[in-house]
Amino acid sequence: MIDQQIKAAVRDIPDFPKPGIIFKDITPILKNPHLCENIVDAFVKKLKDTRIDVVAGVESRGFLFGLTLATRLGVPFIPVRKAGKLPYTIKQKAYKLEYGTATIEMHTDAFEPGQHILLHDDLLATGGTVTAASELIHEMGGIVCGFSFVVGLGFLNGRERIAPICDNIIVLAEY
Numbered sequence: 001m002i003d004q005q006i007k008a009a010v011r012d013i014p015d016f017p018k019p020g021i022i023f024k025d026i027t028p029i030l031k032n033p034h035l036c037e038n039i040v041d042a043f044v045k046k047l048k049d050t051r052i053d054v055v056a057g058v059e060s061r062g063f064l065f066g067l068t069l070a071t072r073l074g075v076p077f078i079p080v081r082k083a084g085k086l087p088y089t090i091k092q093k094a095y096k097l098e099y100g101t102a103t104i105e106m107h108t109d110a111f112e113p114g115q116h117i118l119l120h121d122d123l124l125a126t127g128g129t130v131t132a133a134s135e136l137i138h139e140m141g142g143i144v145c146g147f148s149f150v151v152g153l154g155f156l157n158g159r160e161r162i163a164p165i166c167d168n169i170i171v172l173a174e175y
Contacts, residue, residue, distance in 0.1 A: 124169075130158075
């Protein structure tokens, strides 16, 4: 099963980025091309009945599988970036974090109004970043048709937070 393969590869980093946190490091997955291919295959299989016009990947680890997934689905990929990283005309969305605020951006021409956008990130924790990205997509006229994550931290209730936006939520390995 893909969840067992992912869990066998993910390593725990204690006290990162601050004491008391156990960081789920997905970078060991990237050393295994076969596992990377299996991950994308699993997403494609689970998304087969979803209309997807564009895949949006959240900076930065959402780019890792997001671009490959978009390519496999035959649709464009758009980056959702941190403030100040995109060179063209942008639209921004500020949102609250546990320890402050952050801002994400997308190019204003990233997609056409009415297009169905799959939001992809490596990890679902509290859901704050993808909620902000969803709001940005809606403000730009897009439709969030689903969320995809390699790993989810179920105890942080991110799924419950994003389900009202779209209940098409794929998490390949849940902790």
